[in-house]
Amino acid sequence: MVKKHRLKKNKNNFSLLNQLSGTQKLLFCLAISVCFFIILLIFNTDIVTGILFSWDFFCLSMITISWIIFLIPQDHNFTFSQKIRMKVSL
Numbered sequence: 001m002v003k004k005h006r007l008k009k010n011k012n013n014f015s016l017l018n019q020l021s022g023t024q025k026l027l028f029c030l031a032i033s034v035c036f037f038i039i040l041l042i043f044n045t046d047i048v049t050g051i052l053f054s055w056d057f058f059c060l061s062m063i064t065i066s067w068i069i070f071l072i073p074q075d076h077n078f079t080f081s082q083k084i085r086m087k088v089s090l
Contacts, residue, residue, distance in 0.1 A: 018069055025065055033058035 020028070037054040041047075 018072075025062070029058050029061040029065065032061050 033054045036057045037050050040050040040053060045053075
């Protein structure tokens with residue numbers, strides 16, 4: 001018989017967001033807002049209006065990413081020494 005290896009399902013679909021540093025999250029949101037600004041320029045919006053909407057979009061994307069990371073449960077794989085420190089601190 002041939003055994004079929006099943007891939008373990010990742011409970012956390014947003015694990016990539018959890019692994020990013022703060023600077024990388026900031027640059028990711030900045031890139032999204034620049035793309036949004038370019039799309040607004042294609043639709044012939046005023047430059048100042050495009051900048052304001054892009055800033056709002058940047059802020060909303062940062063808040064959204066923060067809430068996604070905060071609300072999604074994470075698997076904590078603690079080392080033995082970290083578990084001991086946690087027991088001592090309680």
